[in-house]
Amino acid sequence: MMRNWPIKRGDQMLPVFSLLFLLWLVSLPGVVDATEIVILQSSELPYYEQAVQGFKAAIPATTRVKEYNLNGQLARGREIGKSLRASPPDLILAVGLKAAIAAKFEIFDQPVVFCLVLNPDAHGLPASNMTGIEVRIPPEAQLTALRSVIPHRRRIGVLYDEEHSGTFIHDAHRAAKQQGLELVAVAIRGQDDIAQAVRRLLPTIDALWLIQDQTVISESAIPFYLDSTLDAKVPLFTFSSTLVRQGALGALVVDAWTVGQQAARIAQARLKEPNTATSSMQAPEQPQLAVNVSSAEYLGLPPSPETMRLAHQRFGGPGAIARKPGPSSDLIP
């Protein structure tokens, strides 16, 4: 049986309005912000991930982000770079050395921001369209932090390889002089020179400063530094929270998440002013002070309340510092 309902004009128009409203909602982000950023990540190391997370947390939520992982393969990075040339994004973030090199080889016109690259100079970074963040904290900041931890020590020993860290040591000398410190720098050519250099250096200095030099720092040398300095009761100031955890007195360390956020700020600045030709490097912002309280007590250098307040990371665990006077206690790792 057919029944003829009365048809109202408003009922006929409701689906049409709804469809139009949905189309408006979908097209709204494109109208607001069409920025596209590609992230090239060298591998899946946690600190790379932290940097990426920090970057993504600092950019606007409307920015489109595409992520590519090189899985440690430079060739893959170059292939990705070639594909990006076909449909270039607004900006590329390269995290790690291989991602930065791939961007350098394949991206010529688009702005590139790279981070977490230890020795950019050694690999021809940055290029003209690239901006980066140093991993090394400037010597001034490191010496300032060192002085805050051990304010009464003046003679600071440091090992370096001229090839890797000549410029850094040059700046360090200048910074030390400005801060009233005496920097005793010993150049080494290889890891075989470490033991002898340290044995000669330790009796003459008040503290040993380890810098990020790939000749000075090796897995076999690190325990030697820790053991020798503790044996000689010479404070060890480093760049790594891991070494502080193992018994070094203190360190000024970079935080990957913070570096990611810094990269996001650089990226936003480049996007706002794309024509600005800046190929300079920036120092990492907001480095964190790490202190091992147990080591400080063992060395007779209790940290001041101010230092404790400034320290982002405090360690007091049973690392190498658990050594106590007497030969038998050396069994405890």
Place this chain on the structure above:
Amino acid sequence: MVKLLTLNRSPFSLTLRTKLVLCTAVVLVVACLLLGWLFIHQQVRSAAEGLRQSGTLLAQHLAHMGRFSVVAGDTQRLNYLIQEILAVDPVTYAAIISSGGDLQAGLGKGTWMEQFSVQPNGQRRFSLTNVTWPPRLHTDSDAPFISAVQLKDDRPILRHNIEFTLEELLSIASGFELPIVYDIIVRIPQRPFMTTRDPALGLTLDERVDEPHAGGIHHTIAPALVQVGLSTSHLQHVLRQLLWQATAITISIMAAGLLIALLWARRMTTPLRELTQAATRLAAGETVPPVVRRTGDEIGTLTGVFNAMALTLQAREHELRELTHTLEGRIEARTQELVAANAKLQELDRRKSFFVSAASHELRTPLTSMKVHLANVRDGIDGAVTDDQRCSLARVEANLSHLQGLIDELLDLSTIERGQASLRLEPVALGNVIAKAVEDLHPLASERRVRIVISLPSDLPAVSADPNKLHQIILNLLHNAIKFSPPRAPVDIEITSLRNHEIQISVRDVGPGLAPEEIEKVFQPFYRAAAAPKQAKGAGLGLTIAKLLVELHHSRLQVETTPGEGSCFYFALQPAVSKQELPLLQYAPIANTQRV
């Protein structure tokens, strides 16, 4: 019986007690040796393992203490640390070897100090390195590499087996000390750094363009190894004491076990032995007192059952003895009665034979006279006789002849049975005797229309027989065959030579035959077969006399018969010898002889 029971045992059989003791001893010895060996083996392994663990701890301690000195090349400190390790008693040497096998520092005690030598290039060398290098250390673990080294002629030799062998244990037990050292090699530890959340350190250690996979965990290659030698001298001393103690304990347990087994076996076998003795005496017929029941187990139950059985047996034996005694008396009385009856029967038989003989003699004389007078009357000597009278006289004469034949047969039978028949053996030509008998029976055969068929071999020898009695035998057998043969039937008389050179005479007819139960009865006097035709006349003495006469010739008359098909009577005679050698035999009937 006792002797029989004793002799039934094999000289190699063992008593139950011996078996029990032997079995228990074997089980004890095997168990004690097995347990003792397992105990010693376990103790040896535990002691050696403990020593090796101590050595491993010492080696790891030295490795840990000297790990930085190795990096720094601080030989003075390393030697100091090695001297500290050498202060521990079982440590015989300690050395720190680089990853290339070069000696960085090392010292030893006694003979082992001589294993450290200075090379022409000025470097020191540890001779054991040549033996144990390269050590099979696991690259991913800190597990030590332990081997056993033995000094022979002051030269270290790597042993294939880290444990002591049985021969070595025996040598240790007998007081020898083996120059065996446990060589323990450990890696100098280097802890990997967790740099996954430390970008500064991670990048410093890892950042290489040509490094495809940068990792957060850094595994280090051991730059050097610590090698420590532990003397097994003290271990061997402890093992020697342990071996002797274990041996003494094992022997004590075995001795105690054997003693217990002996007592136990004795306790078990004593009641069995008493039971055996009692059973032996019971078997010999002796009266056995009840065996003492010592235990309540199966043997006790067996003792009780045996006692009950012995009582039952003795009671039954008593009853049997009384019954035997009664039976013997009854049998003796019965035997006496039978002897008396037999004597009475023999006397009656003798009187019967005498009566028959006497009666026959007495009947024969008047019968002969009657026949003579009858013949005279018949022949008309005493006057004329009519034909009817002659016919009657002929029937009387025939009956007289029949009566005379019967009396003759009775007389012959009586004579034979009384042993008065004599036998004159001489060579007899069987053909003549048979021909005469056939001729004598010709009227009867003609009357009954029976054909007599004679089968004689051409080279028939003479037989040793009494011709008259042989004639009578054959006559009786042929007469019997003709009498029971149907008209126009053949009667065969056949002579054959047997393999034993005897001459067999057989007479075969196709008469009614005999039933199986009649075969023995047919030779009894006056017996008539059930199937005999009614017209067959005779007293039933022919076969009896023939049988007795055959037996008089030391032969036996036998019969083969098939009911409805006929019978065959046969006997055998010896071939004749010279006449002078033939004895005069007196008749001794076989039946009578057997009866006597």
